[in-house]
Amino acid sequence: MRRNIYDRLSERRIREQEQARVEQEIADAVPPPPERFHTNELSFVRPPTLKDKTFHVFTLTDIGPSPFSLVVGRSQVESGSDLETMAQQLLGELKKSLSHVEWIEPVTPVKVAGVDARRVEFRWRQQGQPVHQLQLIFLHQDEHQQPLLMQITGTSNNPKGMTLEERQTFDSLIDSLELRHAPDADTDTQEQAPA
Numbered sequence: 001m002r003r004n005i006y007d008r009l010s011e012r013r014i015r016e017q018e019q020a021r022v023e024q025e026i027a028d029a030v031p032p033p034p035e036r037f038h039t040n041e042l043s044f045v046r047p048p049t050l051k052d053k054t055f056h057v058f059t060l061t062d063i064g065p066s067p068f069s070l071v072v073g074r075s076q077v078e079s080g081s082d083l084e085t086m087a088q089q090l091l092g093e094l095k096k097s098l099s100h101v102e103w104i105e106p107v108t109p110v111k112v113a114g115v116d117a118r119r120v121e122f123r124w125r126q127q128g129q130p131v132h133q134l135q136l137i138f139l140h141q142d143e144h145q146q147p148l149l150m151q152i153t154g155t156s157n158n159p160k161g162m163t164l165e166e167r168q169t170f171d172s173l174i175d176s177l178e179l180r181h182a183p184d185a186d187t188d189t190q191e192q193a194p195a
Contacts, residue, residue: 048144051076067158068166070173073151076142083139086149087118090137098124104132112138113177123161132156134170140179152177 036043046052055073059066077086087107094101105121117138124131134154142148154170156162162170 046143052142065157067156068163068169069155070170071151071153071155073153074140074142074148075151077139077147077149079147081139081147081149083116083118083137086139087120087137090135090151091120094122098122100124110136112136112174113179115140115179129157130159130161132158132162134162134167136174 036045053075055071058070060068091107101122101124103120103122105119108119110117110119115138117136119134119136121132121134123133132155136152138150140148140150152174154162154166154173156166158166
């Protein structure tokens, strides 16, 4: 029995819709994490079960306390965490752990590298010596698409508080910040190719 044109058109439309659905599912699928975890100098395969608690510490001196330091930290947070709640938790922890904390700038919404962030400035005394900090926090993701709280802290031990030069160093780092997203296969190949 021969089918009429309407049957054939209907079957064709059904096939096209099914193909479009499959293509959309593929497009919506979360890409697998990159094979390698990247630091500045090396890369390695990081099993998802190993937690990344990386801290980058930048100082002005090789030995002893530095008059100014910058620390970039990252910590995993629960999926669905929001930035304002994380900022309030951070403030609560600071109030508990730092005696006589003095707030210079309350938690202030800012943008960094195109994402929402929170900035706070405060000082306190540590073993009788003044310590002045600027902190910036924002949410990001690691290579396994797990949510991270990124925290950048500038700390000054100057008795008069953070100097203009130290503040400019902190601000220039923040202004130059670019987020590195999970590299795709083409990017990995280009990075590994000799120049």
